[in-house]
Amino acid sequence: MDQDTATLRRFNRTYTQRIGALDESFLGTGRPLGVTRLLFEIGYDGATVRELRDRLDLDSGYLTRLLRRLGDDGLVDVHPDPADRRRRVATLTPAGRNAWRDLDDRSEELARAIVGPLTTRQRERLTEALSTADLLVRAATVHLREVSPTDPVAREAVGRYFAELGRRFPRGFDPGEPDHAGTFLLATSDGEPVAFGGVQHLSDETGEIKRMWVADDWRGAGLGARMLRELEALAARLGHTRVVLDTNGTLLEAIAMYDRAGYTAIERYNDNPYAEHWFAKELTAPR
Amino acid sequence: MDQDTATLRRFNRTYTQRIGALDESFLGTGRPLGVTRLLFEIGYDGATVRELRDRLDLDSGYLTRLLRRLGDDGLVDVHPDPADRRRRVATLTPAGRNAWRDLDDRSEELARAIVGPLTTRQRERLTEALSTADLLVRAATVHLREVSPTDPVAREAVGRYFAELGRRFPRGFDPGEPDHAGTFLLATSDGEPVAFGGVQHLSDETGEIKRMWVADDWRGAGLGARMLRELEALAARLGHTRVVLDTNGTLLEAIAMYDRAGYTAIERYNDNPYAEHWFAKELTAPR
DNA sequence: TCCATTCTCTGACCATAGTCAGAGGATCGG
DNA sequence: CCGATCCTCTGACTATGGTCAGAGAATGGA
Structure with missing residues (x-):
């Protein structure tokens, strides 16, 4: 450091x-x-x-x-x-x-x-270094805040999330009735939504992480992992000692990330027709 | 570009x-x-x-x-x-x-x-990118100018050059009588000498590149290649159509650089007791 | 319809940043 | 020891950047 x-x-x-x-x-x-x-x-x-x-x-x-x-x-x-x-x-x-x-x-x-x-070779190295630095500096200075799900920027984030599910699921995706229950975090960069996610109350013990989404051009910048950490911290603040989440088999990177973050596969805990995998993680008090 | x-x-x-x-x-x-x-x-x-x-x-x-x-x-x-x-x-x-x-x-x-x-991994990537960018930006903005060999900063550069030869040659190095013949280029960064070199008149046709040196912590930034190019351009301005130079076998990177820059090995052309390799390059009109 | 709010503009004001010409003491080279 | 030069300081001046309080028109919600 x-x-x-x-x-x-x-x-x-x-x-x-x-x-x-x-x-x-x-x-x-x-x-x-x-x-x-x-x-x-x-x-x-x-x-x-x-x-x-x-x-x-x-x-x-x-x-x-x-x-x-x-x-x-x-x-x-x-x-x-x-x-x-x-x-x-x-x-x-x-x-x-x-x-x-x-x-x-x-x-x-x-x-x-x-x-x-600079020589051509050096220019290439500089350009590569600056691209990397640019991405990481932007990632590091992303602004994270709690939002109401009716916040216009939050709505846009959710819209993009659903649109992506529609593209990726073989049979498309129907968001159904808008469901605004839960507490949500929104990450913005230059006012644009770049990541989103929420925690919903399932029981006093358990919170569910839902609608986690990272903008296309921000993947690979560690934003997903950070959002996940922040959502876990939020769940802990809300009094939960355990978080669960579900996901679809097509979202391979997401599954890999949950795995790295210490989640373990559990049995189906809901009737979400799109869900194919279910995960849980125990929350230990931070530090 | x-x-x-x-x-x-x-x-x-x-x-x-x-x-x-x-x-x-x-x-x-x-x-x-x-x-x-x-x-x-x-x-x-x-x-x-x-x-x-x-x-x-x-x-x-x-x-x-x-x-x-x-x-x-x-x-x-x-x-x-x-x-x-x-x-x-x-x-x-x-x-x-x-x-x-x-x-x-x-x-x-x-x-x-x-x-x-940022995560530890991201911090590492950022630090690496910024180090690279730092080196290259500094290299790109190095200030190159023609100097008199008696210029105090030029003297310091020559001193460091001789000191390094002394360290690298198995039997040390004796600079002998100070020899100020030739036209010299000095590269500075924040006022510190970072590279140096000169062109000496051997004949109307041929100039000799001598005392080429790049500061330790600036190696690998392409400064040597740039200095070499600038010295060749200087020799051309001085009217030469060919440059020669000699070097010692211990200076491996230098030899590799001359090779990349289009120099070819030639016969001994001087009686420098420390020289073990001799190179030459024809200067074609720039562009 | 009225009241609170939003948006822009005006006037008055102030600190910061910077330029320029010149004075005066110290130093250096011949 | 004299003149040129260097270094710092002073006074006078200007532009830039910025704050604050409040006026007045437009809008939106109750």
Whole structure:
């Protein structure tokens, strides 16, 4: 662990010193950094002022002024959102699009300047290392929280889960009546749901882990194992001493993961028509 | 190449969003960022004002004011350097050391928060990826320049080169009379010499590559191959159409590198008592 | 219909970061 | 010992980034 933080901190030093320059592509455009970042964030498709405030975490007064500055320079139009006339939408003018492309070019150029001196082989190694680091850093900083099953993002996660079951089960999958019983955890990254799962009360002793799902492009990042640990911890907090779960035979990776996590196969404990395997694990007090 | 810059840029986004927080450990100490960075940079051992100005690239007036602020807070003492009384030296007071340790702790804590949610296996992968990326990013951003052989940093590089030959040759190595003929390239990283080499005029046609050296901890980063390429380009600029070099049998990696770079073995062309192998390469016009 | 809330904007304000010109003492080379 | 240069400091100034309180229009729920 000390080794790991030392490497991270060392890398951080190298990185800010040497590649921090990538962000300085935002400088030297004759416009201050804040304004430029805003321009870049508005992007080709435009965005509501509200979104911008959230994404860049800016004070509303401050943002208004930044937007006006971009407006005065003829780069951005701000007009009311027809759907909700309290809201305003910022879009790039043609000149704004040019400025945006210019920023994008600068950034690309700087990236080339960094990658350029390397041999092909080294570039490949760097790209591979950065992809790995990217995935893991994103996995490590995923935001996990308890949600109500009616939370819109949670609904979307459940929808994707059911859709996947539909694709993977030979005879499809019918979710039946919506069932909102239980306590749920949602993992998000940049606001997108990336993992989901819940614990349902079966008895005082036993909780059932259900609807565990990890987004396609996040598999292999250990997110499933982490979600499982968190769900077990949640079950323990809810007073259970044992968790059970069921799964279908087509979900091979899931079965392998339960196995690694210390689950043991048990007899059928429910009448779920899609279930083919049942597992249980005793919860011991953490540490 | 596009793939590589795309990965770099994507990583940069992830990184600034998620780990940029590491630098924010410098915030929330009740002191502004600039002052805090300065405090950290002074470090346990103190530093001259001159050094600080160079390292942080600050205006001298601005730096004076930052230092006074730290002085007023009782964290730093500034007193004239006895060796050169124009210069002033900044050192941390006991309170300053506490503040410094506090910063270090915060930074460590943040690194732990990032690395913490990962499994041991993932941490290992991340650490490995970041080490690789660190090495390659540093290699890619090494600063290469032509130097006079009497340049102090160049002298140091040559000293280390001779020291290594002394260690590696079975009967040691005697550099003999200092010989400053030739044109030299020096690669530095953070001001430290990391690679060195020169081209000496043998005839109008032929240049000799000599004193090529790469620092221990930079081997395997492709720096040798890059230096060799740069020296060949230098020889071409100097008007040569062919380069030769000699080497000792104990320098196995070097020999392998010359081989990969397209050098072919030739007959002894000099009376260097330490040389056991001689190589040559025809220079074709670049591109 | 009314009240609470949401969204954006305005004005007033402040700290931080940074630039520039020049003063004055210390040092160095000839 | 003189002039050039180096190093630091001072004063005057500017831009950037940001906070806060509140106004006013639009919306949504009871």
